[in-house]
Amino acid sequence: MTRRYTYYMDHSHHNHKEATTHNGTKDFLRRFWIVTFLLIPLLLLSEKALSLLGITDFSSRKYFQFAIATTIFYFSLVFFQHAKHEIKMKSFGMMTLVSVAVGSGYLFSAFSTFIPAFKGVEFYLEISSLIWILLFGHYLEAKSSSAAGNALQEVAKLLPKQAHLLVSGGVFEKDIIELKKDDVVLVKPGEKVPADGVIIKGTANMDESLISGESAPVEKRNGNMVVAGSICLDGSLEIKLERVGESSTIGQIQKLIGEAQLTKPKVQRVADKAAGILTFTALTVSLLTVLIWSLVLGESLTFSLTLAITVLVIACPHALGLAIPTVSTIATSLAVKNGVFLKDLGKLEVVKDIDWVVFDKTGTLTKGEFGVTDVINISLRDEDEVLQLVASLEQLSSHIIATAIVKSSKSKKLDSLEVSEFKNIAGKGISGKIKGKTFIIGNQRFMEDSNVFGEESSSKAQHLTSEGKTTIFLADKSQILGILGLSDSIKEESQVAVEKLHKQGIKVAMLTGDNQKVAQSVAGKLGIDDFFAEVLPEDKYKHIKKLQEQGNKVMMVGDGVNDAPALTQADVGVAIGAGTDVAVESGDIVLTRNNPEDISRLVSLGKKVYRKMVENLIWATGYNIVAIPAAAGVFATWGFFLRPEIGAILMSLSSVIVVINAVQLKRAKL
Numbered sequence: 001m002t003r004r005y006t007y008y009m010d011h012s013h014h015n016h017k018e019a020t021t022h023n024g025t026k027d028f029l030r031r032f033w034i035v036t037f038l039l040i041p042l043l044l045l046s047e048k049a050l051s052l053l054g055i056t057d058f059s060s061r062k063y064f065q066f067a068i069a070t071t072i073f074y075f076s077l078v079f080f081q082h083a084k085h086e087i088k089m090k091s092f093g094m095m096t097l098v099s100v101a102v103g104s105g106y107l108f109s110a111f112s113t114f115i116p117a118f119k120g121v122e123f124y125l126e127i128s129s130l131i132w133i134l135l136f137g138h139y140l141e142a143k144s145s146s147a148a149g150n151a152l153q154e155v156a157k158l159l160p161k162q163a164h165l166l167v168s169g170g171v172f173e174k175d176i177i178e179l180k181k182d183d184v185v186l187v188k189p190g191e192k193v194p195a196d197g198v199i200i201k202g203t204a205n206m207d208e209s210l211i212s213g214e215s216a217p218v219e220k221r222n223g224n225m226v227v228a229g230s231i232c233l234d235g236s237l238e239i240k241l242e243r244v245g246e247s248s249t250i251g252q253i254q255k256l257i258g259e260a261q262l263t264k265p266k267v268q269r270v271a272d273k274a275a276g277i278l279t280f281t282a283l284t285v286s287l288l289t290v291l292i293w294s295l296v297l298g299e300s301l302t303f304s305l306t307l308a309i310t311v312l313v314i315a316c317p318h319a320l321g322l323a324i325p326t327v328s329t330i331a332t333s334l335a336v337k338n339g340v341f342l343k344d345l346g347k348l349e350v351v352k353d354i355d356w357v358v359f360d361k362t363g364t365l366t367k368g369e370f371g372v373t374d375v376i377n378i379s380l381r382d383e384d385e386v387l388q389l390v391a392s393l394e395q396l397s398s399h400i401i402a403t404a405i406v407k408s409s410k411s412k413k414l415d416s417l418e419v420s421e422f423k424n425i426a427g428k429g430i431s432g433k434i435k436g437k438t439f440i441i442g443n444q445r446f447m448e449d450s451n452v453f454g455e456e457s458s459s460k461a462q463h464l465t466s467e468g469k470t471t472i473f474l475a476d477k478s479q480i481l482g483i484l485g486l487s488d489s490i491k492e493e494s495q496v497a498v499e500k501l502h503k504q505g506i507k508v509a510m511l512t513g514d515n516q517k518v519a520q521s522v523a524g525k526l527g528i529d530d531f532f533a534e535v536l537p538e539d540k541y542k543h544i545k546k547l548q549e550q551g552n553k554v555m556m557v558g559d560g561v562n563d564a565p566a567l568t569q570a571d572v573g574v575a576i577g578a579g580t581d582v583a584v585e586s587g588d589i590v591l592t593r594n595n596p597e598d599i600s601r602l603v604s605l606g607k608k609v610y611r612k613m614v615e616n617l618i619w620a621t622g623y624n625i626v627a628i629p630a631a632a633g634v635f636a637t638w639g640f641f642l643r644p645e646i647g648a649i650l651m652s653l654s655s656v657i658v659v660i661n662a663v664q665l666k667r668a669k670l
Contacts, residue, residue, distance in 0.1 A: 028139035031075045035132045042068045046125050062113050069124035073106050076131040101312035133652045163194040179244045187237045195228045196243035204235035275320045282315030289632045307633050310642050314631040319654040323616035326662035331609045339592040347588040350572050351606030353553050360558035361512035366488040372408035374485030386482030390474050392417040393432050440475050447473045468518030493597045498526045500600035511540050540566035608668050616658045623654045
C-alpha cells in the first residue's frame with residue numbers, strides 16, 4: 001500500500017492531491033482536539049478515576065461512557081472511509097487494520113454494555129485513546145507530507161499572482177493564467193518575471209537563484225532571455241513573452257515534479273509488499289489468538305478478544321506505510337532546492353551504486369567557448385603588455401579568435417590602444433601601427449614568411465601545440481615579442497568535481513569529438529581515469545555500453561542535446577546545465593546549473609536517501625516482528641501482556657520515530 005492511497009482519494013490529479021493534503025492536515029487536527037476534549041469526561045468516568053476521587057460506582061456509568069465513546073467513534077469514521085478505498089483498490093493496508101481494530105473494540109464494548117450474555121470488560125477508554133493517538137499520528141504524517149513534499153506548491157510560489165500587461169492604451173493588471181505568447185509585460189524593481197520571455201527594453205540585475213541555484217545576480221539587457229520566477233533586482237524591464245503557462249520553465253518544472261511523484265523507488269515496492277503481508281499476518285494472528293486462548297488455553301472470550309484487538313492495534317503498518325514516502329518527499333524537496341530535478345525517483349537507488357561517471361567534454365567539463373589560456377612574454381615588459389597590444393589590434397577583426405582575445409583583455413581591465421594602418425592578411429593574420437610602431441599578429445606560417453620566427457619561440461609554441469592549443473604570435477619587424485595560447489578553457493569546478501568523485505570511489509571518464517591531443521591535455525589536467533577522443537555524437541553510446549559490458553554501473557553526464565543516445569544508454573542519464581529547458585526528454589535527472597560539482601552532490605544525495613529508506617524499513621518491520629507476538633500473549637509465561645492502549649502508544653511512537661528520522665534528511669549537507 002502506498003501512502004498515496006491512504007490520504008488522497010484521487011492521486012491522478014496533483015492539484016487535488018495538494019488540496020487534500022492541506023485539508024487532511026487541518027481535518028485530522030480538528031478531530032484530534034475534539035476527541036481530546038471528550039476524553040476528559042470519559043477518563044473521569046473510569047472505575048480507577050472514580051475510586052481515586054472517592055466516588056461510589058453507579059449503574060448508569062457505563063451508559064454515559066457508551067455515549068461519549070460513540071461520539072469519539074464518530075470522529076474515527078475517517079479511517080473507515082479510507083479503508084473502503086483500500087478494499088476497493090484491493091490494496092489492503094493500514095486503514096483496513098485500523099478500522100478492524102477500532103471497530104471490533106468499540107462493538108465488543110457496546111455488546112458488553114447492552115447484552116447481559118456478553119457481559120465482560122468495556123474498553124471504551126482504551127479504544128478512544130487509540131483513536132486519539134491515531135488522529136494525532138495522522139495529523140503529524142499529513143503535516144510532514146505537506147511540509148516535506150509539496151515541491152509543486154513551492155514551485156508555484158515562485159510566480160507572481162498578477163502581471164503588468166502593456167498595451168497601446170497603457171498598463172493593465174492581468175492574472176498570469178490569462179497571459180499569452182507575444183504579450184508584452186512590465187516588470188518593476190523587486191518584482192518576479194511572470195513567464196519566460198525576451199527583454200525588449202531596459203537593463204537590470206536578475207536574481208535567478210530560485211531556478212538555477214546560482215546566488216550571484218545576473219545582468220540582463222536588451223535581447224536577453226529571462227526566466228519565469230526570476231526576480232528583477234533593479235531597473236524596469238519590458239519583456240515580450242515567449243513561453244507561458246505549462247510551456248514556461250516553471251510549468252516544465254511542475255510537470256517534472258508531478259511525473260516524479262508518480263514514480264516509486266524499488267524500496268517502496270518492498271514496503272508496499274511488506275504492508276500487505278503484515279495486514280494479512282495481523283488478521284491471521286488475531287484470529288488464532290482468540291481461538292488458542294479461548295478454546296485451547298481455556299481463558300474467557302473477553303480476555304481472548306482483548307489480546308486479539310491488541311494484536312490488530314499493534315500491527316497497523318503505520319510506520320511501514322510512512323517509511324519510504326516521507327523520505328521520498330523530502331528527497332524531492334531537497335533535490336529541487338539544490339537545482340536537481342529527479343524525473344524518476346527509482347534512479348536515486350542506482351545513483352548510490354555508480355562505478356563510472358562519463359562526462360561529455362565541451363560545455364560540461366569545459367566552458368564550451370574559446371578563451372585565452374596562456375600569455376607568454378618574450379621581448380616585452382610583461383604578459384599584460386603582450387595581451388594589450390594583441391587585443392588592441394584584434395578588436396578591429398571579427399574572427400572568433402579575435403573575439404576571445406578582446407574578451408580576455410577586457411576581463412583584465414586593460415585599456416585599448418589606438419591603431420592606425422590596420423590590414424587583414426587573409427589566412428595568415430593582421431598588421432597595424434600602435435604609437436608609430438608596426439606590429440604583426442598571426443600564425444606560425446605568417447611569422448616564418450616575415451622572417452621573425454626563431455628557436456625560442458619555436459620550442460615555446462611547440463609546448464602549447466602539444467596540449468592541443470591554438471597559438472597566436474605577436475611580432476614587430478625584427479622579432480617575436482609574445483605568444484598567446486587559446487583553447488576551450490576548463491571550468492574551475494571540473495577539477496573539484498573529479499577529485500570529489502574519486503573520494504567517493506567513483507572512476508571518471510571523458511567523451512569528446514576533439515582530437516587526441518586536446519583530449520589528452522584536458523584529461524591529464526583533471527586527473528581523469530580514461531578518455532575517448534574523436535567520437536561522433538551518435539557513437540557516444542557505444543563507449544557507455546562497453547563500460548557496462550565490463551560489469552560497471554555507468555552515469556552519463558551531458559548537455560542533453562547531442563548526448564541523447566548516450567544518456568538513454570547509461571544506467572543513469574544526467575542532463576547538466578539544462579538552464580531554462582529543464583524538461584529535456586533524455587536523461588533521468590536534470591541539473592539546472594552548469595556545474596559538474598553537482599554530480600558528486602547527486603551521488604551524496606542518492607546514498608543519504610537510500611540509507612534513510614533502509615533505516616526506516618528496518619525500524620518499521622523490526623518493531624512489528626517483536627510487537628505482534630507480544631500482543632498475542634506469546635510472552636505470557638513471564639507475565640507480560642500488552643494492553644490495547646499501550647499497543648496504541650507504541651504503534652504511534654514507531655510512526656513518529658520514522659517521520660523524525662526522515663525529517664533529519666532536510667538538514668543533510670550535499
